[in-house]
Amino acid sequence: MTNSSKGKQEIKRGPITVALIIGAFVAILNETLLNIALSDLINYFNVTPTTVQWLTTGYLLVIGILMPVTALLTGWFTTRQMFLGAMTIFLVGTVLCGFAPNFSFLLAGRVIQAAGSGLILPVMMNTILFIYPPEKRGGAMGLIGLVIMFAPALGPTLSGLIIASLSWRWLFYLVIPLAVFSILFASRFLTNVSEVTKPKVDVFSVVLSTLGFGGLVYGMGSGAEGGWLSLVFLIVGVISLVLFVWRQLVIANPILDFRAFKYPMFTLATIIMILVMVTLFATMILLPLYLQQALLLSSFAAGIVLLPGGLINGMLSPVMGKLFDKFGPRRLVTPGLLIMCVVIWLFSRLTVAETMLYIIILYAALLIGMSMVMMPVSTTGLNQLPKRMYPHGTAIMNTLQQVAGGIGTALFIGIMVSGQQAYLSQSANPKAPSQMLQALVAGMNHAFIVALAVGVVSLLLSLFLKRTIAPDEEG
Structure with missing residues (x-):
């Protein structure tokens, strides 16, 4: 028996999978909780629909920027560091949103939330690939599918119930204990399964990735309402993406290995x-x-x-x-x-x-x-x-x-x-x-x-x- 196979057998897959699923459920549920509350937020903070839409656009923008660098981050940090760090960032953002005194604080909290939740799904999928052999991955990935589809489906209905009887702040208050429980559970049961290789960081690639995917997501998300600015971001995004892909193919340690x-x-x-x-x-x-x-x-x-x-x-x-x-x-x-x-x-x-x-x-x-x-x-x-x-x-x-x-x-x-x-x-x-x-x-x-x-x-x-x-x- 090889060391790798022995190690894989000794890993307790069940508790690790549950820890990951709890965190992913909390993060993904949050993505759709806010949608129905946008009209309430317009009235509460006295802002325009275009302004309040940044709570969604900004969220997608941060996730779009973070996703490409997750492969680099998993080479620098352990499974526990990545997951616990991501959930802690998410928790900080949730607390800031819940107690936000004005719209700027709410938007800042939303961006911090996105920074955490944008890391959680890639960590979960990577870990499942590491701890399950190919012939058993379908069942494990099916559990992930349960979370990915069940959480956003529950979000609008749950949000409607909360908004009907409580204030919009409870959309965040109720998430706080769930995030804390996820962190405590993962601290107890989540073990390191990936190898820390500390690959060389190509700063130029990070810049191109940020401009490329960020510009594309912002340009598409703003649509016609963004006017000429959306078009500028789209053009910058496309050019940066072309340069990003070219650079990943010619450097020794690409951020995304195409x-x-x-x-x-x-x-x-x-x-x-x-x-x-x-x-x-x-x-x-x-x-x-x-x-x-x-x-x-x-x-x-x-x-x-x-x-x-x-x-x-x-x-x-x-x-x-x-x-x-x-x-x-x-x-x-x-x-x-x-x-x-x-x-x-x-x-x-x-x-x-x-x-x-x-x-x-x-x-x-x-x-x-x-x-x-x-x-x-x-x-x-x-x-x-x-x-x-x-x-x-x-x-x-x-x-x-x-x-x-x-x-x-x-x-x-x-x-x-x-x-x-x-x-x-x-x-x-x-x-x-x-x-x-x-x-x-x-x-x-x-x-x-x-x-x-x-x-x-x-x-x-x-x-x-x-x-x-x-x-x-x-x-």
Whole structure:
């Protein structure tokens, strides 16, 4: 028996996995808790919608900047240092948000929160790759999928309940004990599993990464509201990204090792994940708008409509992980994407007269398909990488998914607005409330048709997926 295999057997996987999941749940839950409270914050702090939106844009911006450097950080710090440090930073940000005397303090706390939560997911995925062999990773990654889908699904509904009976500050007060418990639990059970190599830090690469991914996320997140400034950030972001990729390929110790794309299943899985994330974000941004503006539901009612799908997805993720270990990716991913495509096609035919039950069923079906796709695809891609590439593979996937989310949001909102304008331009009475409502739904239908095209491409690509084993784990 080799030392590495012996060490892997001696590691107590259960407590480590639970410690990671608790921290990830707390961090991811926080991402959607604030969305429904934005209107309350506008009134409380007397700020404009454009200003309050920075609570979301700033959060995404920090995560977009941090994701690419996580591979570098995991080389400099132990598993415990990374996770406990990230959760402590997150806790500090949460306390600052809860007791913020003004909007500036709230925004600062939100940015600090993002700095912590942006590190937690990569640490969790890296650790799972290190402590579980390929044939058992599906089940473990399924548990991660439970957290990733269940927490944001619970967020809007929980937020609606809290806002209805308490002040917005309780959105942060209630997270504080959960974060403290996560830190205490991880201090007791989390052990170091990764190797500290202290790679050389290329400062120029860090600068290019920050300008590239930060500029892209900000430019996409600001959209048309940002005007010429958004365009400047997009141009700077694209140029910086091109230079960043070039530099990573020519230096000895890259921050993100793009040589991971030499492995075909990793490349294929990453492309599918990007396309799926674009499609998912289209639904996540368009459906709440449809529920609140077309069906005229309250924020809390809209959250209730979306909750069953999120709960079903969360419960199915571990099951799909086990099925992945048994059957491999293709038998899950291709049927899952087919289900998603059918549902998105039905979304493209929505009218102003749909029932809540119909939307609940469609959304639940969409997330059932999603549970068959997300973790099996990412696990398939990461399984082909050698161990030294795990931090780079997870960082690349997480970063590109973040960028894909920003692109998807901006793209589909733009398509929706264009569809609205096209409908109203042909209307005899474009200012009539009924016509404006019909225009909104027509614009959403256009956006979902484009989302369907993206989904079909990912469906076709899934036919080429196959089970993989990393080169240094063969034999």
